[in-house]
Amino acid sequence: MSTPASPAPAPGPASRSGMRDALVTAAVALFGEHGFDATTIDDIVARAGVGRRSFFRYFPSKESVVFPDHEGALRQMSEFLADEAGFGQDPVARVCDAARMVLAMYAADPAFSLARYRLTREVPALRTHELAVVRRYESALAAFLRARFAGRADGGLRADVVSAAVVAAHNHALRSWLRSGAQGDPAEVVEHALEWVRATYSDDVPSAPRGGEAEEDVMVVVARRGTPMWRVVQRVQEALD
Amino acid sequence: MSTPASPAPAPGPASRSGMRDALVTAAVALFGEHGFDATTIDDIVARAGVGRRSFFRYFPSKESVVFPDHEGALRQMSEFLADEAGFGQDPVARVCDAARMVLAMYAADPAFSLARYRLTREVPALRTHELAVVRRYESALAAFLRARFAGRADGGLRADVVSAAVVAAHNHALRSWLRSGAQGDPAEVVEHALEWVRATYSDDVPSAPRGGEAEEDVMVVVARRGTPMWRVVQRVQEALD
Numbered sequence: 111m112s113t114p115a116s117p118a119p120a121p122g123p124a125s126r127s128g129m130r131d132a133l134v135t136a137a138v139a140l141f142g143e144h145g146f147d148a149t150t151i152d153d154i155v156a157r158a159g160v161g162r163r164s165f166f167r168y169f170p171s172k173e174s175v176v177f178p179d180h181e182g183a184l185r186q187m188s189e190f191l192a193d194e195a196g197f198g199q200d201p202v203a204r205v206c207d208a209a210r211m212v213l214a215m216y217a218a219d220p221a222f223s224l225a226r227y228r229l230t231r232e233v234p235a236l237r238t239h240e241l242a243v244v245r246r247y248e249s250a251l252a253a254f255l256r257a258r259f260a261g262r263a264d265g266g267l268r269a270d271v272v273s274a275a276v277v278a279a280h281n282h283a284l285r286s287w288l289r290s291g292a293q294g295d296p297a298e299v300v301e302h303a304l305e306w307v308r309a310t311y312s313d314d315v316p317s318a319p320r321g322g323e324a325e326e327d328v329m330v331v332v333a334r335r336g337t338p339m340w341r342v343v344q345r346v347q348e349a350l351d
Numbered sequence: 352m353s354t355p356a357s358p359a360p361a362p363g364p365a366s367r368s369g370m371r372d373a374l375v376t377a378a379v380a381l382f383g384e385h386g387f388d389a390t391t392i393d394d395i396v397a398r399a400g401v402g403r404r405s406f407f408r409y410f411p412s413k414e415s416v417v418f419p420d421h422e423g424a425l426r427q428m429s430e431f432l433a434d435e436a437g438f439g440q441d442p443v444a445r446v447c448d449a450a451r452m453v454l455a456m457y458a459a460d461p462a463f464s465l466a467r468y469r470l471t472r473e474v475p476a477l478r479t480h481e482l483a484v485v486r487r488y489e490s491a492l493a494a495f496l497r498a499r500f501a502g503r504a505d506g507g508l509r510a511d512v513v514s515a516a517v518v519a520a521h522n523h524a525l526r527s528w529l530r531s532g533a534q535g536d537p538a539e540v541v542e543h544a545l546e547w548v549r550a551t552y553s554d555d556v557p558s559a560p561r562g563g564e565a566e567e568d569v570m571v572v573v574a575r576r577g578t579p580m581w582r583v584v585q586r587v588q589e590a591l592d
Contacts, residue, residue: 241482267544270523271516278515282508303508310551 130168130178132158137175138225146172146233173239176226180243183215184250191254201258202272202312205251206304209280212247213300216284220292227288248277272311279303371409371419373399378416379466387413387474414480417467421484424456425491432495442499443513443553446492447545450521453488454541457525461533468529489518513552520544 136157251273259265283303287296377398381390492514500506524544528537
């Protein structure tokens with residue numbers, strides 16, 4: 111279950127990580143066989159062949175064993191957003207890149223992602239747990255944007271709305287992929303969704319030259335009054351491409 | 352505690368609504384005095400002077416007593432969105448109106464809203480409960496938009512992103528008001544936040560005439576390549592106003 115996107119929370123000898131994986135595998139199998147509510151932590155440790163205290167060394171609750179990679183992904187995302195190497199990048203593009211790291215975690219193990227998706231749909235306690243996890247991703251993105259938009263009019267509002275939009279777009283695309291049985295690579299559909307949000311909120315028009323005064327650098331948009339705003343934006347983007 | 356935006360879930364004689372209010376008042380007072388975790392349901396019913404079974408007639412859990420008006424507000428919102436009278440309205444403007452109904456619930460009782468805000472910040476179980484409530488509002492808005500955007504390219508994506516943006520804008524403004532001690536009327540700051548989202552996603556430019564071919568109906572925007580998209584949108588909006 112360990113993937114590049116999910117280092118074990120307590121780094122240690124290989125056997126530790128193996129024990130953690132065994133607990134996750136046993137838990138998900140038992141939840142599938144008997145249901146989440148009917149499965150106890152004692153059942154899980156018995157199936158995994160480890161002691162009860164080992165469970166709590168890796169997981170604070172029965173719910174959290176279904177989301178074993180999120181702590182690692184959250185830490186990775188925070189490090190990525192704190193990395194000064196990204197300070198020159200457009201902030202909206204940066205949070206879209208951060209969202210792609212979460213996708214990578216799901217895409218690294220489609221069978222497990224699918225099993226979790228099905229469990230989460232059936233068990234209210236897991237849905238609630240997932241909401242809290244998603245909220246932490248969104249808060250990390252919003253904190254980054256708030257700092258980058260500081261001093262700008264409506265900076266705090268913009269930070270909260272853009273982070274919510276990025277998370278909603280990511281989750282929309284991720285759910286489509288999971289609903290279709292996690293077939294193929296989810297990257298393309300997520301890419302499309304994130305690009306839609308980035309184009310709405312980004313200050314950057316990456317393909318356009320900057321600062322030139324030549325006639326080719328001037329763009330003219332003519333529209334009838336009453337043209338929907340999204341259509342104007344679409345035309346401007348086409349003109350810039 | 353009963354407000355125009357929050358009819359009691361089980362309509363009945365006035366004494367019932369009074370009993371429900373008494374439970375909410377007792378619970379919030381006890382949570383403030385002894386903390387949420389240290390207060391039992393027995394403590395609440397003793398303070399309210401009612402039997403233990405009465406509690407569960409109104410509330411499924413200790414958490415839900417802190418959010419007594421949300422079931423009513425959710426029902427009101429669903430009825431509002433299902434009302435055919437709104438089918439001629441721009442869908443994005445309609446979901447903004449639906450969000451204003453939630454605001455009205457908070458604004459109707461600032462002291463209670465503030466007490467809940469402080470409790471919710473301190474008690475993880477209440478934060479999680481609130482996330483689940485907010486998610487239900489967002490799902491109701493998304494379902495409405497999905498139906499209205501059906502057949503449109505990226506209709507499902509647009510529905511999820513717009514509903515998330517509306518909820519984020521509403522909550523951003525609501526939190527500013529609560530952080531400032533719930534002073535004054537929150538309507539203005541919420542209005543500004545919702546209008547910002549509406550202008551981004553709405554197809555409607557309500558002040559503009561439609562279908563005319565006269566020269567005054569044509570708008571020209573000239574911008575240097577590399578101009579940030581938001582600045583182009585801003586100029587277009589200024590031109591349309």
